[in-house]
Amino acid sequence: QVQLVESGGGLVQAGGSLRLACAASGRTTFSNYAMGWFRQAPGKEREFVATINWSGSITYYEDSVKGRFTISRDNAKNTVYLQMNSLKPEDTAVYYCAARTYATSRFSKDYNYWGQGTQVTVSS
Numbered sequence: 001q002v003q004l005v006e007s008g009g010g011l012v013q014a015g016g017s018l019r020l021a022c023a024a025s026g027r028t029t030f031s032n033y034a035m036g037w038f039r040q041a042p043g044k045e046r047e048f049v050a051t052i053n054w055s056g057s058i059t060y061y062e063d064s065v066k067g068r069f070t071i072s073r074d075n076a077k078n079t080v081y082l083q084m085n086s087l088k089p090e091d092t093a094v095y096y097c098a099a100r101t102y103a104t105s106r107f108s109k110d111y112n113y114w115g116q117g118t119q120v121t122v123s124s
Contacts, residue, residue, distance in 0.1 A: 001026045002024055002025070002026035002030075002033065002099050002112070002113040003024065003025045003026050003113075004022055004023070004024050004097050004098070004099060004113055004114060004115035004116075005022065005023050005115055005116065006020060006021070006022045006095065006096065006097050006115040006116065006117060006118040007020070007021050007022075007023070007118060008020040008021050008118060009095060009118030009119045009120045010119075010120070010121070011121045011123065012087055012120075012121070012122055012123070013122070013123050014087060014088055014089055014122055014123065014124050015086060015087065016087050016122075017083070017084060017085045017086075017087065018084045018087065018120060019081060019082070019083050019084070020037070020081065020082040020083075020084065020095055020097075020118060020120075021079055021080070021081050022035070022037075022079065022080045022081075022082075022097030022115055023077075023078060023079050024078045024079070024080075024099065025078065026113075030075055030078040031054050031055075031075040032054065032101060032102070033054065033099040033100060033101060033102075034051060034052065034053050034054060034099070034100055034101075034102060034103055034104045034105070035051065035052050035071075035073060035080040035097060035098070035099055036048070036049075036050065036051040036052075036097065036098045036099075036100070036104070036105065036106075036108075036111060037049040037050045037051070037071060037080075037082045037095060037096070037097055037098075038095070038096045038097075038098060038108055039091075039093035039094065039095045039096070039120075040093055040094050040096070040117075041092060041093040041094075046096070046108050047062065048062050048106040048107070048108070049061070049062050049065060049069065049082070049095070050062065050065065050069060050071040050082065051071070051104040051105060051106060052071045052072070052073055052080065052104065053103075053104050054075075054102065056072060056073050056075075058104060059071050060104060060106060062106075064090075065084075065091075068084065068085050068086045068087075069082060069083065069084050069085070070082070070083040070085075071083075080097060082095070082097075084120070087120075087122045088122060089122045089123065089124045090122075091120060091122050092120060092121050092122050093120060094117040094118065094119050094120075095117060095118050095119075095120050096114055096115055096116075096117045097114075097115045098111035098112075098113060098114045098115070099111060099112060099113040100112050100113075
């Protein structure tokens with residue numbers, strides 16, 4: 001049982017930056033979970049963005065965000081972050097964080113817990 005709350009979304013011009021955060025709480029230690037970020041644009045299916053293992057030593061990214069986005073975590077603060085640089089209009093979406101026990105995954109169906117989402121809008 002894990003509760004996730006995202007924050008940090010907003011409106012930004014193309015080329016700008018945003019830092020998303022996802023704070024976790026619940027009965028189980030945060031460090032037990034691999035974390036992921038997904039996004040969903042209107043009329044489209046939810047897509048994988050990035051994931052990170054329990055220690056932060058392993059990360060994976062969707063090709064379209066490599067070199068621009070960085071996922072990280074601070075287990076002492078029960079928080080995972082997504083630093084987004086060089087934002088493009090095609091990055092516009094609702095961004096969700098998610099948690100699953102132990103292993104990283106790029107598939108949304110593998111995640112057990114989800115946050116409510118935070119809107120990111122990038123203007124051209």
